[in-house]
Amino acid sequence: MKTVYCSIHGFGAIGQGVAEVLLRKKEYLESLGLEVKVVAVVDSKGATVNPEGVDLADCLARKRTAGTVALESISGVEIIQSVDHDLVIETTPTNIRTGGVGLQNMLAAFQTGKDVITSNKGPLTLKYRELMETAKAAGSHFRFEATVGGSMPIINLANEVLAGNKIKSIKGILNGTCNYILTRMLEERASYNDILAESMQLGIAETDPTYDVEGIDTACKLVILANAIFGLDVTYNDVDVTGITKVTPEALEMAYERGHVIKLIGEVSKERIHVAPRLVPINHPLAVGGTLNVASVETELAGEITVTGKGAGPIETASAILSDLIAIYGN
Amino acid sequence: MRVSMDIELKDVPGQMLLALQPLSEYKANLITVVHHHQKRTPRKTVPVKLILETRPESIETIKAKLEENGIRVVRVGEHRFRESINVVLIGHVVHTGIQDTIDEIDRTGFAEVVDLSLSMPGINMLSSALMKIDAVGKEDLQKALAILKEVSTKKDLLMVLPIDIQA
Numbered sequence: 001m002k003t004v005y006c007s008i009h010g011f012g013a014i015g016q017g018v019a020e021v022l023l024r025k026k027e028y029l030e031s032l033g034l035e036v037k038v039v040a041v042v043d044s045k046g047a048t049v050n051p052e053g054v055d056l057a058d059c060l061a062r063k064r065t066a067g068t069v070a071l072e073s074i075s076g077v078e079i080i081q082s083v084d085h086d087l088v089i090e091t092t093p094t095n096i097r098t099g100g101v102g103l104q105n106m107l108a109a110f111q112t113g114k115d116v117i118t119s120n121k122g123p124l125t126l127k128y129r130e131l132m133e134t135a136k137a138a139g140s141h142f143r144f145e146a147t148v149g150g151s152m153p154i155i156n157l158a159n160e161v162l163a164g165n166k167i168k169s170i171k172g173i174l175n176g177t178c179n180y181i182l183t184r185m186l187e188e189r190a191s192y193n194d195i196l197a198e199s200m201q202l203g204i205a206e207t208d209p210t211y212d213v214e215g216i217d218t219a220c221k222l223v224i225l226a227n228a229i230f231g232l233d234v235t236y237n238d239v240d241v242t243g244i245t246k247v248t249p250e251a252l253e254m255a256y257e258r259g260h261v262i263k264l265i266g267e268v269s270k271e272r273i274h275v276a277p278r279l280v281p282i283n284h285p286l287a288v289g290g291t292l293n294v295a296s297v298e299t300e301l302a303g304e305i306t307v308t309g310k311g312a313g314p315i316e317t318a319s320a321i322l323s324d325l326i327a328i329y330g331n
Numbered sequence: 332m333r334v335s336m337d338i339e340l341k342d343v344p345g346q347m348l349l350a351l352q353p354l355s356e357y358k359a360n361l362i363t364v365v366h367h368h369q370k371r372t373p374r375k376t377v378p379v380k381l382i383l384e385t386r387p388e389s390i391e392t393i394k395a396k397l398e399e400n401g402i403r404v405v406r407v408g409e410h411r412f413r414e415s416i417n418v419v420l421i422g423h424v425v426h427t428g429i430q431d432t433i434d435e436i437d438r439t440g441f442a443e444v445v446d447l448s449l450s451m452p453g454i455n456m457l458s459s460a461l462m463k464i465d466a467v468g469k470e471d472l473q474k475a476l477a478i479l480k481e482v483s484t485k486k487d488l489l490m491v492l493p494i495d496i497q498a
């Protein structure tokens with residue numbers, strides 16, 4: 001049995017999802033010869049630390065009742081530097097301006113020879129090259145399947161499953177909030193603002209929806225794909241971005257009458273990175289509704305391959321983190 | 332019937348008039364003249380493309396008349412639109428002058444707005460238009476879209492293109 005010692009940074013929706021999945025998959029992981037011990041759980045108030053492994057069920061219960069896991073006020077970076085472990089699971093909030101605490105955690109992890117698995121797009125959007133080089137110099141693994149498309153496999157699909165194929169382009173819907181809004185506007189023939197309000201009530205859109213509806217989130221995901229799959233060295237500023245705020249129910253209806261839906265489509269290839277609302281034929285593989293995400297990978301040998309799945313949600317996103325964990329330590 | 336005609340004019344003044352006179356004489360409706368001022372053929376003539384609407388039976392006569400006027404007719408063919416796409420425009424489509432936009436595309440001769448649906452839900456609300464554009468070939472379509480893109484940027488319209496078109 002191999003023991004993987006890890007820390008979880010950020011204990012919100014995704015951090016807790018990871019804890020739940022680790023509990024649920026304990027036996028399965030053991031069947032792969034893996035025992036995962038969490039030495040620290042960190043939220044914005046502080047942390048729970050135990051070099052022998054914290055009790056995850058206890059952490060989840062405490063977070064629910066007390067609102068925090070913090071038993072001591074120690075930062076994530078301090079834990080990474082002072083507590084011996086192998087893996088940092090980074091699920092703190094995305095900050096695309098500074099990289100936020102996530103960037104500091106990741107760099108500290110590499111500097112101390114640890115591996116990183118993350119769902120946090122910020123640092124990758126901002127400092128991809130630096131992070132990759134630091135990880136490589138340290139001999140650390142760095143995996144981030146959960147940053148793009150939640151549960152939907154895309155980075156590992158292109159780089160590993162389709163290994164040997166040149167990837168020509170990837171096109172898809174990478175933001176569930178925008179997909180939900182456009183789907184509902186057409187269904188209800190309702191205005192953008194009405195459906196946005198509905199989405200907020202349902203918790204599908206955030207209180208500040210700018211990041212999603214202006215196409216910024218999709219652009220950040222394309223930046224990660226461009227760097228990780230197409231070997232480019234780009235940042236957010238290299239993306240041509242148009243969001244969905246101007247789309248009208250009338251436009252959706254006229255398009256529908258002619259057999260099309262309007263979707264916020266992200267598109268990346270070596271030549272261009274582009275986000276904009278596009279007309280998609282109703283029977284096209286990318287014409288999925290609701291909060292679903294979808295991506296078509298155009299490959300050199302295998303033709304076009306399309307994957308679709310839930311782009312968000314704690315357990316779904318934790319599933320991508322789990323698959324990264326198994327990819328590093330399984331076997 | 333719509334016909335495209337490639338002709339060559341001598342590089343001396345008054346040639347265009349000689350070319351257009353048989354058209355009006357035979358009641359052909361001239362849609363566009365694409366005049367390549369800078370270009371010269373190996374024969375030092377100026378290549379010009381005419382697109383006209385005329386009765387099929389007049390074509391041969393017009394051609395003969397042009398040649399009588401000393402104009403070389405290189406190619407005559409039916410002018411067929413092979414490419415067609417839908418484009419959505421959102422914004423203040425109408426009061427920024429949609430007719431201008433349509434005219435600008437139609438004037439190219441190689442592309443044409445063939446269908447337009449408009450929806451204006453109210454004053455101060457965004458209007459939406461769905462435009463069907465036909466073009467002779469793929470490149471022509473791209474050129475028409477480039478025009479549309481320029482107009483959209485200038486008029487602050489959101490242009491929604493089909494997914495399989497290079498935006």
Ligand SMILES: NC(=O)c1ccc[n+]([C@@H]2O[C@H](COP(=O)([O-])OP(=O)(O)OC[C@H]3O[C@@H](n4cnc5c(N)ncnc54)[C@H](OP(=O)(O)O)[C@@H]3O)[C@@H](O)[C@H]2O)c1
Nearest residue numbers: 010011012013014043044091092093094101119120312313
């Ligand atoms: N939600 C999804 O479906 C989804 C899908 C894919 C990727 N992601 C990404 O995954 C990450 C986490 O998302 P989420 O939905 O779990 O967000 P969230 O619910 O807001 O959770 C963020 C967590 O980070 C903690 N935190 C904030 N500042 C911190 C600091 N300085 N040090 C340590 N912890 C800190 C918060 O602490 P408190 O609990 O004390 O506030 C909270 O526990 C984000 O980067 C997001 O973009 C999310």
